[in-house]
Amino acid sequence: MKISVKGVVVKEVNYGESDKILTVLTAEYGIISAIAKRCRNLKNKSGASPQLLSYCSFLFYESKRGYIVNDCEVLEVFWGVIKDLKSLSLAQYFCELALALSPESPNSQDFLRLFLNCIFYLSNKNKDMLLIKSIFEMRSMSLCGYIPNLVYCNKCKKYNPEKIKFYINRGIIICGDCSKKYFIGGHDIAPGVLLALRHIIYSENEKLFSFKISDESLETLSLVSEKYVAYHLDIEFKSLNFYKSLY
Ligand SMILES: [Zn+2]
Known part of the structure; x- marks a missing residue:
């Protein structure tokens, strides 16, 4: 056949x-x-x-x-990726992640689209690498069954919570009031980071790359996205280590 x-x-x-x-x-x-x-x-x-x-x-x-x-x-x-070591190492991390998640039909259709778009933006150099990395990490995880619930505080159900903490291990957010009373740990995330995470996870394919984020929020977004992948997949990605060694 x-x-x-x-x-x-x-x-x-x-x-x-x-x-x-x-x-x-x-x-x-x-x-x-x-x-x-x-x-x-x-x-x-x-x-x-x-x-x-x-x-x-x-x-x-x-x-x-x-x-x-x-x-x-x-x-x-994608010559812009192949000829640039930093872009290439990030793209290789996306490859490793794709292999680890091994998307299946019908989600593989959106996954391939996500992959190609990320490589396209990496190649054209017109978007921040950390932004592309965060988008790929959180969107690919969400497509393959590791979707966090970032809609509301998991305890009091408030949609616009203050002083949010992201609990990476459980894939939930908790507001300041509830975390003081009931929880320990968690990552502090600013409202801009929460909005970006919600956009990456819940937006339509066509709008995925169209949002703005401050440099400070992008640092946090990248940190929590990477930790989210590392915690849930529990794999050491060699190409990610190499990419980070190039800073
Ligand atoms: Zn709450």
């Missing part, structure tokens, strides 16, 4: 002398791995062969040993 599918390469491993195993994030099938035989010879008209972060149109053939790449056309190479 052959399947025709578009997707972005999120992992590549050399296999034998000139073969590669490509792992591809697709809209219809989530994550798919396929052997690309003589991958280095598999070039399209512009001379590009599929590699990490290439967006391609694939024709996969299903064999007893799994999928084999029958044909591939590279549709987009």
Whole structure:
């Protein structure tokens, strides 16, 4: 059986002398791995062969040993990411996160869209990297079943609570009054951070990247988003460590 599918390469491993195993994030099938035989010879008209972060149109053939790449056309190479070490390491973190979350249909459609948009903005350099990182972290987690409830204080149900604390482990917010009485710990988050988190988690795809945030709030947003991923997935992301070492 052959399947025709578009997707972005999120992992590549050399296999034998000139073969590669490509792992591809697709809209219809989530994550798919396929052997690309003589991958280095598999070039399209512009001379590009599929590699990490290439967006391609694939024709996969299903064999007893799994999928084999029958044909591939590279549709987009994000040079602005590939040629910049910091952007590349952040994009590799997104790849690791995609593999860890392994989105399934129908959520894989929104996941692929999110991934491509984040890589596009990283490549074009017209949005803050920390903002793109936070959006990818919180939105991808929410798409894959780790959605926090940031609508109201989990105790008194107030929608616009004062002195909010974000409890990353439980994925809830608690207002100042309730946290004083009933809770310990939690991360203080300013109203601007709460609004940004709500926007990232609950907005429509079309509006996801259109919001403004102060530099100070962005620092907190990035910190809590990263901690949220780290706590719930409990994985050490090598590319994230590398990205952070580049500051
Ligand atoms: Zn409350």
